[in-house]
Amino acid sequence: MSEPLLLSLIEAQARAGLQAEAPVVAQRLREQGVDALCIQQARGNLDWLETPHARGWLAGDPVDAQRLRDALARGFVDADALILAKMRAPYALPLLSWGEEPPGAAAAVNSARRLDLYAIVDTAQRLRQVLAAGARTVQLRIKTPATPDAAWHALLREEVRQAIEDSTRAGAELFVNDHWQIAQELGAYGVHLGQEDLLGLGDEGRERLRASGMALGISSHSLWELARARTLSPRYIACGPVWPTTTKDMPWVPQGLDNLAWWSRAAGVPVTAIGGILAPREVEATASTGTDGVCIVRGLGDDPTQTLPAFASALRAGRDHPLDPVPQWPHPTLPRG
Structure with a gap:
């Protein structure tokens, strides 16, 4: 090539x-x-x-x-x-536009709290469980079926409404995955979108999303996705998969701890780790990189009240022993073929 x-x-x-x-x-x-x-x-x-x-x-x-x-x-x-x-310094990430409109200046992201443990669930009932177990950053991820009908849309709306109510009562940050228009209509704090979804919105759609005032989480797997995500001044950028995961079928080479540490310094906004994080030892390792949050999906287990305390201890231990040295270069996440 x-x-x-x-x-x-x-x-x-x-x-x-x-x-x-x-x-x-x-x-x-x-x-x-x-x-x-x-x-x-x-x-x-x-x-x-x-x-x-x-x-x-x-x-x-x-x-x-x-x-x-x-x-x-x-x-x-x-x-x-x-x-x-384009980078004259190791973590001086340039900005990349989403389309043919030049990238605007990325605004500073100010938050009073870290993301910490980030529980991702697929029902409002499951969300109540992780809130009761102490999670204060949560995501409701309900995937759209191939042929959604009126009953499914009604159920989705009720699940999002209940999740917003429970998260607000608990003082938690809730990010609704994908369904940003329903989330906005019902008054959600935030939404999480993948890059393909954001590209599909076009410049006008992305501007409407920004104007909504909702906090935005964005997935990223490569440097060009990272450079693009930064321009929307998100609440956080997710770096993944850190390790191989069965949750999604993806072409990406795992990020590992080296890329996660690099992402955490180059992104310019809080970074959360996602992918293959199943046990306390993996939470401790990811926390050592300086990441702001650590996403837990399957690792929550049947009873989050039993798993989350151990994860919280591992998070603190990892932050007490930061990774050193931090790499000057990331590694590729797609093979050059």
Whole structure:
């Protein structure tokens, strides 16, 4: 696989045979057989990134060609390699737009509390159990069936309503997975969305989501997803999977503790660990990386009142023994093929 092309806008236009803005020119070059490219300083100090995995406006320092070669030699796919090539310091993450609107300045995220143990459940009844066991960061994750009917929609609405009521009474932060419009309508504190869902909203939908005032959690698995997530000033960014997980079928190489530690310093917002965290020893290891929260799904077991106290002790132990040293480079999460 060849290196991404680094071109000025004038060079890209000449090569494409097209006088147009960078996104249009880049797409034409992809149609002509170019695998990946970066049009530098195409709009002020913004570069246009065009790769098989990600496209958008990339802010930050100019691409360092040698650092790009180093990243490619380490096995990073083009999108992640170009992110790394913009970084003059180990954790100085650039911003990547979601579409053809340039990325806005990411606002600072202020929170009075850490996420700590983050319990993810699939029913309001289960949520009451983890609240009673002491969890104060919770997610209601109800997956949409292939053919949802009116009865399912009514049940979903009631589950979200009950979860909001119980979480508010307990003083917990509740994030409703996926169903952000129902969550907004019913007055939820926050929502959690994956990157494909956020891309599908488009610029207008993402702006409506931001304007809702709900706290936002965003999944991330790669550097380009991390750089994109930051622009929405989320309450947190999830880094996963830390270890292999059977909860979801995903193509990603596990992040491990090294990437989790790197994410926690580069994200610019709180990071929560997710994926394969089943036992106290894994909570302790993830907490040592500096992550703000640790997600527990299957590890909650049948009786969270029995499991959560041990997880809480492990969280404190991990924070008392921080990981050292923190890596200067992450490792690739997709194979370069």
